[in-house]
Amino acid sequence: MFGWEFPPYQAGGLATATLGLVKGLLRQGIEVTLVVPFPVGHSELIGLRLVSTATRVTQLLRTRRVTALLGPYMTAQEYTVTHAQMVQGAATTGKSVYGRNIFEEVERFASIAAGIAREEPHNVIHAHDWITYAAAIEAQKISGKPLVAHIHATEYDRSGDHPNPEIYRREREGMHAADIVIANSHALRRLVTRHYGLPSEKIEVVHWGIEEHRPEYHLEPPRPFKQDEPVVLFLGRVTRQKGPDYFIEMARKVADFVPDARFVMAGSGDMLPQIIERTAELGLTEKVHFAGAVQGADVFKMFRMADVCVMPSVSEPFGLVALESLKSGTPVIIPKESGVAEALRNVFKVDFWDIDEMTNKVVGILRHRELYEELRERSLEEVSSPKLGLDEPAKRVKEVYERAIEMANDRILQEVAS
Amino acid sequence: MKNICMYFQVHQPYRLKRFRIFDIGNGTHYFDDEQNRAILRKVAHKCYLPTNQLLLDLIKRTEGRFKVAFSLSGALLKQLVAEAPEVLASFQELAATGSVEILGETYYHSLSAIGHKDEFIEQVDLHRGTIERLFGQRPRVFRNTELIYFDELAPLIADMGFKAILAEGADKVLQWRSPNYVYETTNASGLKLLLRNYRLSDDVGFRFSERNWEGWPVTADKYVNWVAASLGETVNLFMDYETFGEHQWAETGIFDFLRHFPFEAERRGLKFVNPSELAGRTPTGTLSFPTPTSWADVERDLSAWLGNRLQNAAHERLYKLRSAVMATGDQDLIERWRKLSTSDHFYYICTKWFADGDVHKYFNPYETPYDAFMAFMNVMQDLEQRVETRRGLVRETVGTRQSPSGLALVGAV
Numbered sequence: 001m002f003g004w005e006f007p008p009y010q011a012g013g014l015a016t017a018t019l020g021l022v023k024g025l026l027r028q029g030i031e032v033t034l035v036v037p038f039p040v041g042h043s044e045l046i047g048l049r050l051v052s053t054a055t056r057v058t059q060l061l062r063t064r065r066v067t068a069l070l071g072p073y074m075t076a077q078e079y080t081v082t083h084a085q086m087v088q089g090a091a092t093t094g095k096s097v098y099g100r101n102i103f104e105e106v107e108r109f110a111s112i113a114a115g116i117a118r119e120e121p122h123n124v125i126h127a128h129d130w131i132t133y134a135a136a137i138e139a140q141k142i143s144g145k146p147l148v149a150h151i152h153a154t155e156y157d158r159s160g161d162h163p164n165p166e167i168y169r170r171e172r173e174g175m176h177a178a179d180i181v182i183a184n185s186h187a188l189r190r191l192v193t194r195h196y197g198l199p200s201e202k203i204e205v206v207h208w209g210i211e212e213h214r215p216e217y218h219l220e221p222p223r224p225f226k227q228d229e230p231v232v233l234f235l236g237r238v239t240r241q242k243g244p245d246y247f248i249e250m251a252r253k254v255a256d257f258v259p260d261a262r263f264v265m266a267g268s269g270d271m272l273p274q275i276i277e278r279t280a281e282l283g284l285t286e287k288v289h290f291a292g293a294v295q296g297a298d299v300f301k302m303f304r305m306a307d308v309c310v311m312p313s314v315s316e317p318f319g320l321v322a323l324e325s326l327k328s329g330t331p332v333i334i335p336k337e338s339g340v341a342e343a344l345r346n347v348f349k350v351d352f353w354d355i356d357e358m359t360n361k362v363v364g365i366l367r368h369r370e371l372y373e374e375l376r377e378r379s380l381e382e383v384s385s386p387k388l389g390l391d392e393p394a395k396r397v398k399e400v401y402e403r404a405i406e407m408a409n410d411r412i413l414q415e416v417a418s
Numbered sequence: 419m420k421n422i423c424m425y426f427q428v429h430q431p432y433r434l435k436r437f438r439i440f441d442i443g444n445g446t447h448y449f450d451d452e453q454n455r456a457i458l459r460k461v462a463h464k465c466y467l468p469t470n471q472l473l474l475d476l477i478k479r480t481e482g483r484f485k486v487a488f489s490l491s492g493a494l495l496k497q498l499v500a501e502a503p504e505v506l507a508s509f510q511e512l513a514a515t516g517s518v519e520i521l522g523e524t525y526y527h528s529l530s531a532i533g534h535k536d537e538f539i540e541q542v543d544l545h546r547g548t549i550e551r552l553f554g555q556r557p558r559v560f561r562n563t564e565l566i567y568f569d570e571l572a573p574l575i576a577d578m579g580f581k582a583i584l585a586e587g588a589d590k591v592l593q594w595r596s597p598n599y600v601y602e603t604t605n606a607s608g609l610k611l612l613l614r615n616y617r618l619s620d621d622v623g624f625r626f627s628e629r630n631w632e633g634w635p636v637t638a639d640k641y642v643n644w645v646a647a648s649l650g651e652t653v654n655l656f657m658d659y660e661t662f663g664e665h666q667w668a669e670t671g672i673f674d675f676l677r678h679f680p681f682e683a684e685r686r687g688l689k690f691v692n693p694s695e696l697a698g699r700t701p702t703g704t705l706s707f708p709t710p711t712s713w714a715d716v717e718r719d720l721s722a723w724l725g726n727r728l729q730n731a732a733h734e735r736l737y738k739l740r741s742a743v744m745a746t747g748d749q750d751l752i753e754r755w756r757k758l759s760t761s762d763h764f765y766y767i768c769t770k771w772f773a774d775g776d777v778h779k780y781f782n783p784y785e786t787p788y789d790a791f792m793a794f795m796n797v798m799q800d801l802e803q804r805v806e807t808r809r810g811l812v813r814e815t816v817g818t819r820q821s822p823s824g825l826a827l828v829g830a831v
Contacts (some may be wrong), residue, residue, distance in 0.1 A: 257439055346769075348788060360438040364792040370727040371791055378769055 001034045002113065002125070002132035002139070006050075009038045010295060012237060013320040014152055017208055018128060022048055024209070024394025030401070033120045035135070037109050051120065053112040102131075103166065110134035117142040124148060124401045130155070130167055133174025140177070146408035148400055149178035151188060156195055157315040158241055172196050179404040182206050182397065184318035185339025191317075206396045207343045209389045210323040216297050217327045221304035224289075229260045230366045233306035233330070235299065235321055236313070238269035243312035243335075243352045248275055250310065252282045253359040258366045266291040266302045303328035307372060308365045311335060312352045322347065326383040331375040333361055343388065346378040419598070419645055421652035421691045422683055423612065425561065425584065426659035428466070428509075429491035429527045430458055431762035433783050437793045442800045448754060450783065455501050457781060462505045465663035470508040472673060476680050477517045484680040485517045485690040488659070489561045492525030492545050493760055495552065506552070513553040519692040520549050522557030522580060528759035529723055531562055531571055532710065533737040541756070542578060559584065559693040563761050565614065565656070565713040566720065569706055572606035580609070582697035584656060586713040587613035591705060598650025602701035610697045611705055614656040614713060618645060623657035627670035635671065638678035646686045652696060656713070715770075723764040728791040733764060735798050739805065746808040754801060758794070766790035 001022070005015035022032050026047040033049040040050040113135035117125070126148045127136035133149060140147050155163035155171060175181050175196055181203045183189040193200045225231065232254065236242040244265065251263040265275070265288065272290070279288045294302055303309060309325040309332045316338035323340065325332045326347070333348040334341050341349050348361045365372050386392055435441075435450045476484045490509065498506040512518045524530055524541035525548065531538045542560070550556050560580040562571065567585035575583050587597025597613035621641065625631050633640075645653050658665065666672040680690065714722040724730055736758055743755045767787045784790040 345786070346788075348786065356438065356440060360440070360792065363439045364788075364795070368728075368731070368791070368795060370731040371788060374726055374728050374769060375788060 001032055002109075002127045002135045003034055003036050004128060004131045006034065006036050006040070008296070009036070013318070014128065016320055016324075017152060017318075020209065020211055020390050021394065021397065023211065024390035025397065027391060028394050028398050030394075030398060033116075033122060035113065035116055037105065049120075051116055053109050053116075106131055106134050106170070110138045114138040114142050124404055126150060126397075126401075127174065127178075128152060130171040130174055133170055133177070136174065137177050144408075144412075146179040146401075146404035147177060148180050148182060148397075148404050149174045150182045151175070151192060151317075152184055153315075153317045154188070154191060154195070156191060157188075157317050160240065160314070178202075179407045180204060180400050182400060184208060185342055187337055187339055187342065188317045204396070204400050206393050206400070207339065207388075208318050208320055208323070209387070209391070209393045210320065210327055210383065212384070212389045214300075214327075216300035217329075219297060219300050219304055219328075222301055223305070225262050226260075229262050230258060230307045231262045231264055231305055232362055232366075233264050233266065233302060233309045233325075234311075235266045235294070235302055235309060235325075236311065238265065238267045238272045238275060240271060241313060241315050242267070242269075243314050244269075244271055244275050245278065246312035246352055246355055246358070247310060248278050248282065248284070248288065249355050250312070250358045250362065251284055251288055253355065254362050254366075255284065255287055257359070257363045261287065261366060263288045264291055264302065264306065265289070266294045266299075268293040299324065300328050303330045306330050308333065308362055310358060310362060311338070312350075312358060313338060314352050316340070323383055323388060326379045329376055329380055331365060331372060331379060333358060344379070344382060346375060346382045348375075419648050419650060419653055419688060421689050421696075422645060423487070423652050423654045423691050423693060423696055424485070425487040425489065425521065425654070425656045425693060426661075427489050427561075427657070428494055428659040429489075430454070430461065430494045430497055431527065431760040432493060432497070432757045433457075433781075434763065434793050434797055436784070436789065437796045437800070439796060442796055443803055446800070448797050448800075449757065453783060454497065458497050458501050461660060461664055462502050464668070465660050466502075466505050467508060468668075468673065469659065469662040469676070470505075470512055472676060473518075474508075474512055474515070476677070477512070477515045480680055480684070482515060482517045483684065483690060485519070485692050487519040487521055487559070487693050488512075489521040489523050490549070491523060491527040492541075492548055493527055493757065495548060510553060513555060517692075519559070519694055520553050520555055520557055521584070521693065522546050522549070522560045522578075524563055526756045526760050527563050527762070528756070529563060529566070529720075529733065529761050529764065530759060531566060532720065532724065533733060533759070534740055535574065537737075537740060537759070539574065539578065541759075546578075558582075559612070559697055561656075564723070566710050567611075567707050567712075568710040569603070569605050569708060572603035572609050576603075576606035576609040582610035582612055582693060584612050584614065584654075584693065585707065586711050586718055587615055587654070588711050588718045590718065591707055591711060595703075595705075596650045598648060598653055599702040600652070600696050600699045601703055601705040604704045604706040610699070610701055612654055612693055612696055613705075615648070615653050616713070618648065618653055619655045619657050622655070622672075622675075623661045623665065626661075626666045626672055626675070636675060638675050638682040641675070642679065642682040642686055642688065645683070646688060651699075652691060721770060722768050723761055726767070726769050728769070728787065729764050729767045732767060732791060732794050732798070735795070739798070739802060742805050742809065743801075746805055746812060748808050751801070751805060751808060758797065758801070763790070763794055767794065 003018045006018055007015050025032055026045055031047045033051055035051045037053050039054045040052045043050045117139035122145055125136050125139050125145050127133050128150045129152050136147055155167045175198050183192060183203050183205050186205050189200060189203045189205050192198050192203060234244060234247045238244045254261055279285055303325045309330050311334050313335045316335050318339035319334060322332045322334045333350055335352045336349045350357050432449045433454055434448055513520060522542060523545055525545040526541055528541055530541050546557055559582045560575050561584035565584055565586045567583060597615045601611040603609045603611055626636050628634055662672055710720050711718055724733055743751055766782050766784055767790045769787045
């Protein structure tokens with residue numbers, strides 16, 4: 001399995017999703033070798049082998065070939081640091097994965113992948129998003145094993161209607177090279193069919209689940225505000241895709257109805273300066289609080305502190321944050337077109353642009369304690385059902401593997417026959 | 419089996435708009451007139467008009483021996499008067515045959531039996547007056563909203579002059595007894611209980627088109643066999659009128675079923691009787707309903723309307739406002755308030771089956787029960803503010819005169 005993010009290297013949902021999937025697959029008795037581009041230690045999970053291309057780079061750096069690739073100035077140490085910064089940088093800005101060197105990164109990841117494919121026994125190659133597709137294709141050239149391309153988000157989700165043509169090309173290449181493509185949602189499947197010319201029967205939809213029990217779901221929340229001041233939360237990258245601008249406009253309207261409401265924006269990204277400026281323009285500086293990027297357990301503290309979590313995402317191919325919020329006992333308002341909206345019923349679903357409707361719903365939750373409690377109880381019940389745990393998605397992915405292996409075998413038989 | 423008693427419920431609520439927080443205090447209209455009109459027309463076209471015509475034919479062809487009873491809510495009648503007078507006329511034509519009995523109920527198809535005793539009595543009176551005026555007959559048998567019945571209701575109903583009340587033949591009440599007999603209430607002597615045979619009623623109402631049910635397809639011949647085989651005196655078949663053509667589409671053969679039903683029944687010597695005829699029979703015994711029992715869901719209780727904290731909060735808020743609304747003496751406000759008392763508003767807030775995608779969504783205008791709750795609460799707030807304003811005006815102009823009495827006929831058709 002080729003991944004790009006894995007805790008603690010986390011930019012967004014991909015790390016959590018990958019970890020969740022790996023855990024689920026291990027429970028299904030599948031052994032996983034996860035190849036990632038940053039330095040890793042040993043995994044505590046039984047059945048998971050973590051292989052880092054970064055460590056290999058460190059070893060290979062002694063040879064001239066790779067040093068040349070990376071440039072003469074960079075020592076192994078520097079490189080590792082830079083790389084970690086890059087991965088983490090993605091967490092804070094959401095932008096740096098599109099940095100100048102990203103394609104080089106991807107190429108290098110791919111070049112090492114071939115060697116790994118030779119050494120690591122495997123039956124299926126599973127690749128998460130375009131950044132790992134090149135590596136997966138290289139691996140397939142070596143081992144000839146079936147390829148499953150997993151799509152968490154496409155370039156259209158990240159950039160709207162102006163996709164980076166190089167990223168688009170790579171996404172497309174990976175999807176077409178794959179035996180089976182997995183999409184996070186039906187919405188994503190439709191998008192892929194439309195924009196990437198992939199027949200829909202080649203795409204399997206697997207909704208994400210969430211880890212059933214974690215101590216983080218029950219953390220004591222911080223209490224920075226007065227007891228009776230309700231808290232409305234935005235948690236995510238402050239980028240166009242996540243709709244922070246809609247959140248701020250909504251905050252303005254909510255404040256008219258619930259004057260003591262507090263708004264917390266947890267996240268960082270390229271739109272942050274613009275959002276801060278707009279907050280001042282709207283006279284909300286005393287009500288809106290910027291928490292910066294939050295990681296790990298702090299994420300759950302944020303949910304635990306909030307009365308409602310609002311996701312006005314312009315695009316949300318799945319939206320794992322919604323499940324995390326519900327698990328922490330905080331009702332969510334999610335985008336109508338999100339993947340998670342396909343999987344949940346006891347939540348409010350709104351069009352990201354419908355600021356009035358969002359306001360209406362937030363005010364409803366803040367004003368009526370019964371509504372908050374009923375939503376909280378019912379959604380917690382729903383998110384605790386097996387279909388939203390880790391087993392269900394893993395079972396589905398396992399089925400995909402089995403089918404992919406079958407397809408690859410058939411292919412070999414046909415080649416032999418002809 | 420000797421007799422068949424059929425009663426059909428006919429009701430449409432005044433559905434609310436998706437009344438938002440911004441609409442409060444802005445003079446926004448509460449009800450979604452357009453949607454209500456559209457649904458009324460659709461149901462009239464698919465069910466009311468064709469079924470009324472069929473029933474009329476059947477009554478004529480059996481020379482009045484085929485009999486049915488209707489309970490028509492005031493909320494429905496008011497909408498028919500305004501939007502579909504031809505449908506009202508067809509009900510009147512049926513009533514004029516002498517084979518059709520009209521039952522009493524609360525005007526607004528409300529939960530006032532639970533919420534407020536005086537309100538309950540006023541709505542029943544209001545409805546009875548309307549039925550007399552429109553159909554020339556005075557209801558003698560009562561059926562409460564969603565067949566909700568409990569012992570305390572009996573004296574109220576008896577005092578109002580009704581001879582019998584309809585109730586669900588729930589297993590928890592009947593235990594070893596059969597619903598196919600006339601019973602008497604425990605605490606109002608002389609008031610009879612007519613119990614729905616839910617198995618046979620639901621065979622038509624719910625299961626008629628269920629292809630994976632062993633009874634499918636239900637032909638009139640087969641069904642009458644079941645009825646005839648049922649032990650007792652009278653089978654009470656109570657169901658929503660929308661069963662015909664709306665819940666069960668014409669394509670399912672429901673109209674053919676109904677067309678043959680009376681003749682198949684007569685062929686086996688079964689007789690059709692009306693509820694008030696049964697009210698004259700000697701009861702087999704008494705039955706106690708210690709807790710409210712309804713015909714809804716498997717629980718047969720109030721949980722479809724008052725089963726979660728949202729529903730309870732909405733219900734409490736509504737009845738808390740009653741005395742203030744009545745005190746305004748403002749007919750428009752009182753009617754608005756009463757339209758809000760319709761049980762459907764609470765049904766839409768039901769969360770118990772929501773996660774499964776449920777049977778409750780029939781004509782439900784909301785995406786979620788939570789949206790239904792918010793619309794209702796926002797409307798309540800608007801109404802509270804209007805009432806407050808109106809009372810302020812009343813105080814200014816005529817002092818503190820308050821006369822809640824004499825308002826019983828407000829909102830009548």
